Amino acid sequence: MSIPGLGRETQPAAPISTNRTLTLNPFWEWRFEVGFNSEIKVKLISGTAEKDGTELASQQAYRFSGVKSKILTLQGCKIQVDGIPHDEFVAEVYQPTDSPMNSYLNLHFKLTAMRETAAAGGTDGPRVLICGSHNTGKTSVARTLASYATRVGFQPLVVNADPKEGMLALPGTLSASVLASVLDIEAVDGWGTTPTSGPNQVPVKLPLVFFYGRASPTEAPDQYRELVTRLAGTATSRFSHDSSVRSSGIIVDTPAVDEKSRAETDLLVHIAEEFSVNIVIVLGSSRLTAELSKRLSHEETGPGEKTHVILLDKSDGVAERDEAFREQTCEALIKEYFFGSVGRTLSPATQQVDFDSLTIYRLGDSSIYGTRDDGIMVAEPSPLMTHSTLAIAHASTKDSPETIRTANLMGFVYVADVDKERRKMKILAPVAGRLGDRPFLWGSWPEPFVNLLG
Numbered sequence: 001m002s003i004p005g006l007g008r009e010t011q012p013a014a015p016i017s018t019n020r021t022l023t024l025n026p027f028w029e030w031r032f033e034v035g036f037n038s039e040i041k042v043k044l045i046s047g048t049a050e051k052d053g054t055e056l057a058s059q060q061a062y063r064f065s066g067v068k069s070k071i072l073t074l075q076g077c078k079i080q081v082d083g084i085p086h087d088e089f090v091a092e093v094y095q096p097t098d099s100p101m102n103s104y105l106n107l108h109f110k111l112t113a114m115r116e117t118a119a120a121g122g123t124d125g126p127r128v129l130i131c132g133s134h135n136t137g138k139t140s141v142a143r144t145l146a147s148y149a150t151r152v153g154f155q156p157l158v159v160n161a162d163p164k165e166g167m168l169a170l171p172g173t174l175s176a177s178v179l180a181s182v183l184d185i186e187a188v189d190g191w192g193t194t195p196t197s198g199p200n201q202v203p204v205k206l207p208l209v210f211f212y213g214r215a216s217p218t219e220a221p222d223q224y225r226e227l228v229t230r231l232a233g234t235a236t237s238r239f240s241h242d243s244s245v246r247s248s249g250i251i252v253d254t255p256a257v258d259e260k261s262r263a264e265t266d267l268l269v270h271i272a273e274e275f276s277v278n279i280v281i282v283l284g285s286s287r288l289t290a291e292l293s294k295r296l297s298h299e300e301t302g303p304g305e306k307t308h309v310i311l312l313d314k315s316d317g318v319a320e321r322d323e324a325f326r327e328q329t330c331e332a333l334i335k336e337y338f339f340g341s342v343g344r345t346l347s348p349a350t351q352q353v354d355f356d357s358l359t360i361y362r363l364g365d366s367s368i369y370g371t372r373d374d375g376i377m378v379a380e381p382s383p384l385m386t387h388s389t390l391a392i393a394h395a396s397t398k399d400s401p402e403t404i405r406t407a408n409l410m411g412f413v414y415v416a417d418v419d420k421e422r423r424k425m426k427i428l429a430p431v432a433g434r435l436g437d438r439p440f441l442w443g444s445w446p447e448p449f450v451n452l453l454g
């Protein structure tokens, strides 16, 4: 039909298929980036493929949104991609030794041998720390080594000492968890879903989580050290009685360090010492390798055992994540924590509470509370709290400030609104129930962002 002056009515366009098949040879990687407002689906058609060490099941469609990552094949594969990524690239290599993955794989074989020896002798398995400067692929390597370990039947204790990332917990935390099963390929944080109240397809790994409430370890180095010590002590005592965890060892992911920064290297050495690390993997920095060798190689980490510091290449595929991307990831993680994800919808509860029925501690912030930035202080109702997440400490409101600030966490709530005059707050919690008997911790990071209920 033609309408005068308006031209011909257009026929609905036939949907354009965005489905295509990619063929990857052994050790090739398909590197892709997907924005937060779009989604792609990836299906393994034949061969084998993995994302950060976790194998894709054949013929299953995996959805990706808000991610920069890669699909690697060790034996060659065909994958079907449905949707248009924001960016993509196939990294071809002519022989496996051209890929840094080859050295990560060899490291895995070496660790497997050490774990087998430890299991046979009833001793501790390898305690590995992964470090390097910004964007060297530390978290990806840690995740890959952890996945490989579980694939051959080990159960390593995985530690995230990088508050910017959040592993099985929201960012701003340090955490540790035993990995005994596959990682969730689609998870926003790359590990799995942060445990809340709903059912999960992939078994939830109950992590041990501590609240740091800032992005960078050097912002509050004393508090950071204190939490690392707590995390190491609690995690090792909780899991040391389990012989299969002990012989599987530890894998520690660390915050980025500037190789020239003494303060940052000092914190790295502290993490290594607290976890009695005996293998340090440095990605892409010979200077950091030399510095850590000087400071750690003389240390005995066990009877007749010394720390080995090993330099490995970083992958040139590691993607830069700018602040906006990190903020969006953080937002996605917080939303997922309260509301769940596709196929796993949660029902959080909103409640109006009297501010004075809660005990909220502000982690030291001298810009608001003068010079008392050494510990925590009871917060007054403030609009600054609106749209923040508060951590719920596994402690009593009557405990000492030190016990509260170093307590492990039970979960998080979200502050939807604060009425300063009436001293009332609207709070979103993962489950309905009384909130008053546990202390809450309020950090300066992640910063308040969007209105989750808006």
Ligand SMILES: Nc1ncnc2c1ncn2[C@@H]1O[C@H](COP(=O)(O)OP(=O)(O)OP(=O)(O)O)[C@@H](O)[C@H]1O
Binding pocket: 029, 031, 032, 067, 068, 069, 070, 133, 134, 135, 136, 137, 138, 139, 140, 141, 162, 255, 256, 315, 316, 317, 318, 319, 320, 321
């Ligand atoms: N080979 C690769 N191809 C494509 N993307 C990759 C590759 N390796 C890592 N990435 C992606 O690059 C980003 C940064 O990687 P990763 O988090 O492992 O680095 P990092 O060194 O831990 O970062 P940071 O310094 O911020 O802690 C992530 O989104 C990760 O999925």
